[in-house]
Every structure is written in C-alpha cells, then in structure tokens.
Amino acid sequence: MNAVEIEAAVSALAAQPIDPEEFPFTFLQAFGNKQTTLIRLRKGESNKSDLGGVLQIHNIHIAVCAPGAVRKMLAALKASPATARAKAKFVLATDGHTFEAEDLTSGETVACAYAELPDHFGFFLPLAGITTVKQVRDSSFDIRATSRLNRLYVELLKDNPEWGTAERRLDMNHFLARLIFCFFAEDTDIFSKPLLFTSTVEQMCAKDSFDTHEVIGTVFRAMNTRVTDRAAASVPLWADQFPYVNGWLFSGSMDVPRFSRIARSYLLHIGGLDWKRINPDIFGSMIQAVAEDEERGALGMHYTSVPNILKLLNPLFLDHLRAQLDEAGDNPRRLLNLRNRMSRIRVFDPACGSGNFLVIAYKEMRAIEAEINRRRGEPDRRSEISLTNFRGIEVRSFPAEIARLALVIAEYQCDVLYSGRREALRDLLPLDTENWIICGNALRLDWLSICPPEGGETYVCGNPPYLGSTWQSHSQKFDLKSVFAGRTRGWKSLDYVAGWFMKAADYGSATNAVAAFVSTNSICQGQQVPILWPLIFATGHEIAFAHTSFKWANLASHKAGVTVVIIGISRHVGNRRRLFSISDDGTTILKSTESINAYLVPGPNIIVRKRSKPLCDLPEMDFGSKPVDGGHLFLDASEAKELLFECMNAQDFVRAYSNSEEFIHGKQRYCLWIDDTDVKRARGIQTISQRLDAVAEMRRSSSKAQTRRSASTPHKFGEIRHRVSRHTVVVPRVSSENRDVLPVGLVRDGTIVGDRNFALYDAPLWSIAVIASRLHWVWIATVCVRLEMRFSYSNTLGWNTFPLPMFTEKNQQDVTRCAEDILLAREAYSPATIADLYESDTMPAGLREAHERNDEVLERIYIGRRFRNDTERLEKLFELYTEMTERQGAIRNRKAGRRPPEGRARLT
Numbered sequence: 001m002n003a004v005e006i007e008a009a010v011s012a013l014a015a016q017p018i019d020p021e022e023f024p025f026t027f028l029q030a031f032g033n034k035q036t037t038l039i040r041l042r043k044g045e046s047n048k049s050d051l052g053g054v055l056q057i058h059n060i061h062i063a064v065c066a067p068g069a070v071r072k073m074l075a076a077l078k079a080s081p082a083t084a085r086a087k088a089k090f091v092l093a094t095d096g097h098t099f100e101a102e103d104l105t106s107g108e109t110v111a112c113a114y115a116e117l118p119d120h121f122g123f124f125l126p127l128a129g130i131t132t133v134k135q136v137r138d139s140s141f142d143i144r145a146t147s148r149l150n151r152l153y154v155e156l157l158k159d160n161p162e163w164g165t166a167e168r169r170l171d172m173n174h175f176l177a178r179l180i181f182c183f184f185a186e187d188t189d190i191f192s193k194p195l196l197f198t199s200t201v202e203q204m205c206a207k208d209s210f211d212t213h214e215v216i217g218t219v220f221r222a223m224n225t226r227v228t229d230r231a232a233a234s235v236p237l238w239a240d241q242f243p244y245v246n247g248w249l250f251s252g253s254m255d256v257p258r259f260s261r262i263a264r265s266y267l268l269h270i271g272g273l274d275w276k277r278i279n280p281d282i283f284g285s286m287i288q289a290v291a292e293d294e295e296r297g298a299l300g301m302h303y304t305s306v307p308n309i310l311k312l313l314n315p316l317f318l319d320h321l322r323a324q325l326d327e328a329g330d331n332p333r334r335l336l337n338l339r340n341r342m343s344r345i346r347v348f349d350p351a352c353g354s355g356n357f358l359v360i361a362y363k364e365m366r367a368i369e370a371e372i373n374r375r376r377g378e379p380d381r382r383s384e385i386s387l388t389n390f391r392g393i394e395v396r397s398f399p400a401e402i403a404r405l406a407l408v409i410a411e412y413q414c415d416v417l418y419s420g421r422r423e424a425l426r427d428l429l430p431l432d433t434e435n436w437i438i439c440g441n442a443l444r445l446d447w448l449s450i451c452p453p454e455g456g457e458t459y460v461c462g463n464p465p466y467l468g469s470t471w472q473s474h475s476q477k478f479d480l481k482s483v484f485a486g487r488t489r490g491w492k493s494l495d496y497v498a499g500w501f502m503k504a505a506d507y508g509s510a511t512n513a514v515a516a517f518v519s520t521n522s523i524c525q526g527q528q529v530p531i532l533w534p535l536i537f538a539t540g541h542e543i544a545f546a547h548t549s550f551k552w553a554n555l556a557s558h559k560a561g562v563t564v565v566i567i568g569i570s571r572h573v574g575n576r577r578r579l580f581s582i583s584d585d586g587t588t589i590l591k592s593t594e595s596i597n598a599y600l601v602p603g604p605n606i607i608v609r610k611r612s613k614p615l616c617d618l619p620e621m622d623f624g625s626k627p628v629d630g631g632h633l634f635l636d637a638s639e640a641k642e643l644l645f646e647c648m649n650a651q652d653f654v655r656a657y658s659n660s661e662e663f664i665h666g667k668q669r670y671c672l673w674i675d676d677t678d679v680k681r682a683r684g685i686q687t688i689s690q691r692l693d694a695v696a697e698m699r700r701s702s703s704k705a706q707t708r709r710s711a712s713t714p715h716k717f718g719e720i721r722h723r724v725s726r727h728t729v730v731v732p733r734v735s736s737e738n739r740d741v742l743p744v745g746l747v748r749d750g751t752i753v754g755d756r757n758f759a760l761y762d763a764p765l766w767s768i769a770v771i772a773s774r775l776h777w778v779w780i781a782t783v784c785v786r787l788e789m790r791f792s793y794s795n796t797l798g799w800n801t802f803p804l805p806m807f808t809e810k811n812q813q814d815v816t817r818c819a820e821d822i823l824l825a826r827e828a829y830s831p832a833t834i835a836d837l838y839e840s841d842t843m844p845a846g847l848r849e850a851h852e853r854n855d856e857v858l859e860r861i862y863i864g865r866r867f868r869n870d871t872e873r874l875e876k877l878f879e880l881y882t883e884m885t886e887r888q889g890a891i892r893n894r895k896a897g898r899r900p901p902e903g904r905a906r907l908t
C-alpha cells in the first residue's frame with residue numbers, strides 16, 4: 001500500500017465510532033496487513049498480547065481500554081514483558097475518545113482526539129515498511145490533500161473524458177491549480193470569510209449538482225474581473241464577495257468541467273481540510289503524480305527531502321549568505337549591503353518540477369532577510385526578494401502550474417510569518433501576471449532569454465532527470481544531440497542529465513552564473529568522464545564543490561532511493577574547493593581541497609585510461625575462452641552423464657566449464673574440449689561427432705569471416721585463452737552493484753573459464769585478496785563502465801590501472817593469509833554460492849569478518865590505518881595512480897630521449 005491509500009483507510013476508520021473488538025484489526029489492515037495475517041491474529045495464533053490487546057511481533061502492541069484509562073493503558077503496554085519479547089516498535093492505546101501512542105525506538109509520542117487520528121497516520125508509516133524521514137511524518141496534511149485531490153481528479157476525468165485528452169489536459173491542470181488556490185485562500189484570510197469557496201459551492205449549487213460547473217465558473221469569473229468592472233460584467237452579488245485575483249492563475253478560459261454528485265461531495269470534503277497546513281515544497285512534489293496516469297500508483301511517495309535539497313543549495317550560495325550575515329553582525333551598513341545583494345540574486349531551476357528547489361531557496365533567503373531586518377530594527381519592512389527572481393523550466397504542464405502556485409503560497413506564508421497577516425494580505429492580490437516558470441524543454445530553450453543576467457548573481461540549481469542512455473526516448477536522445485553536436489560524438493553514451501551540465505556551462509560562460517545539479521554518479525564514472533568533463537572544463541568551469549555518492553531519499557518507501565552526487569561548477573572558484581562525503585559511520589565529512597577532479601576525488605584532473613599491461617606488480621588478467629559454437633559444445637549435467645554412459649572414453653573430452661553464471665550461482669555445466677591430436681578419437685563417439693558437425697554448420701553460416709574460417713576446426717572454441725595451470729582465479733565481467741564485495745574466487749584445475757569471466761592463470765593467491773578489497777571495489781566502481789548500475793569489470797581499465805604499493809615479503813604473506821581466510825570462510829557455508837553468500841543484508845558474520853580483516857591488512861599497507869571512507873580511499877588511489885603513471889611516463893621519455901612535459905597533464 002502507498003501512503004495515500006493508508007491515509008484513506010485510516011481516515012475511514014476514524015470517521016466511524018470505535019468498535020473495540022475490531023479496532024486493532026482494522027488499524028492493522030489500514031497499514032497493509034493481509035487477510036491471512038489478520039486471521040491468524042484474530043485466532044490468537046500470532047497474537048502475543050498479555051494485556052488482552054493485539055500484539056504483532058516486531059510491529060505494534062494495541063489495546064482498547066475503558067473510557068479515561070488511555071494513559072494508564074499506554075504505560076502498561078510499554079511496561080509489558082510481552083512488548084519487549086516481541087520487539088514491538090509501537091504501543092497504542094485508545095478508548096475511542098482519545099488516542100495515545102509511542103514509537104519505542106525514537107521515544108516520540110502522539111496524543112490526540114480519536115477523530116484526529118488521520119492527522120497522525122504518518123507517525124505509523126514504518127508499520128507498512130515505509131521508512132520515513134521526519135518531514136514525511138510531519139506532512140500528513142500534504143498526503144491527505146494529495147489523496148483527496150486525486151480522488152476528485154479521477155472522478156472529474158470519469159465525468160468529463162474529453163478533459164483527459166492531450167488537448168484539454170492543460171485546462172484540467174489549470175483548473176486544479178485554481179481549486180487549490182481557492183482552498184488555500186479560504187483558510188488563510190485571503191478570502192473575506194473562512195470557507196467562502198467551499199460554502200458557496202455547497203449553498204449555490206443544486207442538490208443534484210448539475211450546475212456546479214456554472215457556480216464555480218461564476219466564482220472564477222469574479223476572480224478574473226476587477227471589482228470596479230463587475231457590475232458591467234454582470235457578476236452576481238453572491239460572487240462579488242470573492243476578491244479580484246487574476247494574474248496568470250485566473251486569466252484565460254473560465255471553463256470548468258462538469259461535476260457529478262460524487263465529484264461535488266469530494267470537492268466539499270477537500271474544502272473541509274485545513275489548508276493552512278500545506279507545505280508548498282512537499283505538497284508540490286506529491287501532487288504531481290495526480291496528473292500522470294502512470295504515476296498514480298506511487299501517489300504520495302514522490303518526495304524530495306528538504307535536507308537533501310539543502311545539501312545542494314547551502315554550498316551553492318546559502319552558506320555564503322549566512323556567513324556574510326554572521327560577519328555583518330549588527331553593522332547596519334553591511335547588513336544593508338547584504339540585503340541589497342540578496343534582492344538581486346536570481347535562482348533558476350531548469351528542470352523545476354513543482355518548484356521545490358525554488359520554494360526552499362526562497363524560504364531560506366526570506367529567513368536571512370528577516371534576520372537582517374530584525375538586526376537593523378526594521379522588522380516590519382516589506383520583503384525585497386521578488387518572486388520574479390525565482391525562475392524555472394518544466395516540461396510538464398501540471399508541475400509547472402503547481403510550481404507557480406507553490407511560490408505564491410510560499411511568499412504569502414513568509415509574509416505572514418515575517419510581516420503579519422495584514423501586510424501579507426495587502427501585498428498578495430492581485431497576483432502578478434508575470435510568469436517565470438516556463439513550460440517547455442530545457443535542453444531546447446535558450447536559457448539566456450528565460451533568465452537573462454541583470455547585474456545580480458544567478459544560481460542555477462535542480463535535480464534534472466538522470467536517465468541513462470538505454471532509458472532515453474528518441475526525442476530525449478535528440479535533445480542531447482542538439483546540445484552536444486559539434487562538440488563530441490560520444491554524446492550517445494551520456495546520461496540525459498549531462499545535457500543540463502553542458503547547458504549550464506554555456507550559460508555560465510555568458511553570465512558568470514554558478515550551477516549545481518543533483519545527478520546520478522555515473523556521469524563521474526567510467527566512460528562518461530572523458531566524454532563530458534573535458535567539454536565542461538573547456539568552458540573555463542571547474543568543480544567548485546561536490547558531494548560524493550549518497551542515497552537521494554525521494555521516495556519515502558522501502559529503502560528506495562537512487563544513489564546520487566551533487567556537483568557545483570563555476571568559472572570563478574577561489575583557491576579552495578569543498579568536497580562533502582559520507583563517512584563509513586554515516587556522518588558527513590567536509591574536505592577543503594585545491595581541486596576536485598571529474599571522478600569527484602580531491603586532486604588534479606586526470607583521466608584513467610586503458611593499459612595493456614598492469615601498472616604495478618600484478619599478475620596478468622585475461623578474458624576466458626569464447627566458444628562461438630551455437631551451444632553445441634556445451635552439456636548440462638545429465639547430458640554429460642549420458643555421454644559417458646554412451647562411451648566411457650568420452651571423459652577425456654569433457655571439462656567442467658565456468659562462465660559468470662556458473663561461478664556466481666554455482667551452476668554445473670560442461671563443455672567439450674578436444675585437442676587437435678584427439679579429433680579422430682573424439683569423432684569416433686557418435687554424439688560428439690554430431691555436435692561437432694552442428695558447430696561447423698553454425699560457423700559456416702555466420703556473417704563473420706573469422707567465424708566462417710573456424711568452421712574447419714569445430715572441435716575448438718572460437719577464441720582460446722585457456723592455459724594449463726595449477727589453479728585459476730576468476731572474476732566475472734559483469735556483476736551486481738548490490739554486493740559490497742566484487743565476486744572473485746578459484747576454479748578447479750582443468751576447468752575451462754568462459755569469456756564472461758576474466759581469468760588469472762596460476763596467479764598468486766593474494767590477487768584474490770586485492771580484488772575482494774574495498775579499495776578495489778571503489779576503484780572499479782569509479783573508473784570502469786557501468787551497465788545500467790551493474791559493475792562491468794575491465795582488465796585493461798580496472799585491473800591494469802589499479803595502483804598497488806610494492807608489497808614486502810611480509811605484506812605478501814599477510815595478504816595471502818587474508819585470501820585463504822576468505823576462501824575458508826566460504827567453505828564453512830558450502831554449498832552456498834557466491835550469490836547466496838554475498839547478499840549485503842545476509843552475509844554470514846564469519847565471512848564478513850574475513851573481508852573486514854582483509855581490508856584492514858590491505859589498507860594498513862597503503863596508509864598505516866583504515867581509510868575513513870571511500871572518498872579517502874579514492875583520493876589515495878588517484879594520488880598513487882598519478883605518481884606511478886608520471887614516473888612511468890618519465891622513464892619512457894628518458895628512454896626515448898624526450899624532454900619531460902611541463903607541469904602535470906591536465907584535462908583540456
């Protein structure tokens with residue numbers, strides 16, 4: 001169940017008088033418990049309560065008590081040994097009049113009237129497996145409003161199917177924005193009486209609701225007509241109570257969809273909510289899904305957390321404003337300068353959605369301005385921060401509508417907060433007709449015409465769509481082409497978000513704007529780095545600040561959330577750049593550094609390039625052998641058995657085979673492996689002979705000349721890299737990004753390693769320890785290509801470039817021991833496969849310890865202690881890489897009699 005569905009179920013429960021017997025089960029059902037679970041609880045099979053209530057293990061202990069005994073019952077639930085035994089997360093007591101609950105993990109409590117339970121449903125979302133950030137818990141109102149509006153939207157589309165067509169969707173979206181404004185206005189004194197809009201619809205419409213659209217249309221017409229013009233415009237007296245609002249919101253068509261009786265009752269119900277409590281930043285993100293048919297399933301879940309947005313806005317410019325405020329102290333002149341500076345700051349989000357970055361930037365700036373005014377003794381001064389300085393582009397019409405509205409609401413709320421209601425009202429109406437949220441395609445529009453420089457500073461921000469190249473539509477690819485054509489042919493490999501960075505760099509070149517976007521980390525990894533970043537740097541921009549990978553909690557559900565980075569680019573960076581990262585213990589580390597490279601690592605701008613041989617003293621890593629056989633050289637276990645049954649001698653030609661599937665998932669597979677000298681003998685076995693004929697046939701019909709040539713030797717793999725060895729270390733080429741460790745291991749003697757694996761024949765055991773280390777994991781994650789999110793290991797780009805310090809004999813012994821310990825720890829769980837053992841959440845403790853020890857030993861060899869986080873690991877690896885490649889370059893130059901290049905190679 002999503003949050004909106006839960007809200008609806010909780011509201012339905014609280015709307016009825018309590019049924020003491022049923023309450024615990026209906027409550028649990030509202031949070032997504034299945035019927036089978038409830039049946040078991042009812043029967044008492046899984047109910048562990050010792051207080052006559054309902055206790056669900058790992059979840060909640062609920063009890064309905066006698067009137068007036070709620071507090072006592074809650075204390076009893078908390079103290080109950082059964083609650084502790086069952087590791088319950090919540091206790092809840094109610095008598096049907098009042099309601100109290102406690103989150104036993106955080107200690108937070110809720111106490112309210114029973115009927116107000118829906119206002120607090122967010123508190124219990126963890127019961128439905130929805131992990132919430134505090135703001136989501138506090139935004140129960142926004143979820144409720146979204147839920148109600150969604151019902152109305154769907155109902156209206158049912159009654160007015162033509163409003164759902166592409167041509168009329170814009171009208172529908174505009175209509176909804178008008179409604180939201182009316183609901184907000186009637187609860188916040190913008191309208192002359194509380195509930196003016198809702199009660200007008202209730203009283204003026206016929207009971208069967210046939211004329212609801214006419215009544216609403218008349219109200220809208222009044223809001224579009226100046227008071228002085230109303231008589232001439234025949235606005236009826238009852239509609240004359242509405243103020244003149246106009247602006248972009250109430251101009252244009254006054255068309256209203258028809259309302260069924262149900263739709264009208266939904267509308268009245270929505271009007272009953274307390275719209276004062278709306279959070280324009282949160283509500284906007286949530287409500288977006290209403291207008292998108294495919295997104296409704298996740299209604300109420302789309303939510304970009306305010307702390308995450310501040311991770312970008314603070315280093316982009318807010319920190320600097322606050323620092324200036326601190327420095328200004330009570331100095332009126334300096335405070336004035338800061339206020340003047342802020343009045344000319346433009347914030348521009350070219351993928352603004354419902355405007356959350358703009359709203360938060362606006363609110364934060366208003367808070368700073370209010371503090372300036374307070375210190376200057378002008379607390380009632382009107383704001384000089386104009387909404388027209390907050391500009392956006394959004395391709396979808398509904399979020400664009402909501403972004404405009406959200407900014408108006410934010411402005412009004414700030415005015416009320418800092419100047420009082422009367423001032424706020426005086427300044428609000430009529431609305432401004434200027435509309436700076438443009439509905440259009442940001443990669444095609446000219447940013448300079450939307451946000452021209454006008455003397456002040458401009459900060460470009462947002463979280464544009466990430467979209468890897470395989471997910472882009474045809475027209476999105478075209479968008480990228482239009483941005484990158486003439487600059488690089490590699491644009492096809494870039495994520496869609498790269499287009500925003502390029503446009504921002506061009507815009508910054510013309511305006512001196514500073515830009516920062518949230519992005520997928522893939523634009524700072526592997527193949528995208530050499531395509532995108534030299535182009536950005538060529539415009540004179542540098543990475544001014546960055547936040548390395550972290551989870552972007554924009555879905556308040558089930559641990560979801562993409563891994564993102566934040567990158568700020570500027571042409572005017574001082575001496576220091578700021579790099580934020582999350583340490584292994586979860587705290588944020590800020591590192592001040594001279595430069596940040598395109599991999600988001602402190603240090604000079606180098607690009608890691610493929611090498612044919614290892615940079616360090618590492619064994620050679622090669623591909624496995626490629627069959628090119630149409631599957632005819634392969635046998636599963638039963639086919640192998642049958643073949644041996646047909647002829648015992650066949651065992652000379654059957655080998656165990658290990659490709660990535662076999663290695664990771666422990667599957668058994670065999671292949672025919674026949675030496676040239678044995679072909680005649682092998683052909684004597686009928687099944688083998690038939691298989692070889694099939695291989696020859698397949699190869700002959702190939703379009704590739706090389707494959708056709710190999711038709712004459714069907715007993716052999718198409719590409720043979722197998723070497724006779726005592727053991728072979730294997731690394732799959734593609735593996736899941738969800739494992740904390742890269743899969744690596746040994747295969748039995750004589751096993752043929754397939755080409756979906758890399759092989760290190762007779763490599764020392766310590767190479768397993770190196771590949772299984774966190775250091776190697778971060779290196780591969782950073783420099784190698786990703787397939788969607790999966791790791792695509794590369795011997796030339798990942799292994800041959802890996803900077804490993806020279807091992808002493810003792811180091812070798814220690815690391816070899818670590819590799820042995822890892823292999824032994826795996827043995828202890830035999831026959832568990834690599835896939836079984838390396839699930840992040842369920843990795844056996846012994847195995848995890850072996851890996852921890854391995855990291856400890858290896859990291860001590862690098863720096864004498866454990867690294868604090870991956871950023872530190874990468875910093876060291878890049879430092880070593882730079883040193884080693886420069887040293888090797890110098891040696892090569894000396895040998896070739898060339899003079900050393902001046903300075904360090906930089907990206908150009």
Ligand SMILES: C[S@@+](CC[C@H](N)C(=O)[O-])C[C@H]1O[C@@H](n2cnc3c(N)ncnc32)[C@H](O)[C@@H]1O
Pocket residue numbers: 285304350351352353354355356357393394395396399440441442443462463464465466479
């Ligand atoms: C990841 S959302 C971010 C929106 C908002 N900041 C939030 O957190 O909800 C990206 C937004 O970019 C919009 N978008 C996608 N392609 C676009 C384009 N070519 N031009 C402008 N906006 C676009 C999407 O409709 C979406 O609203």
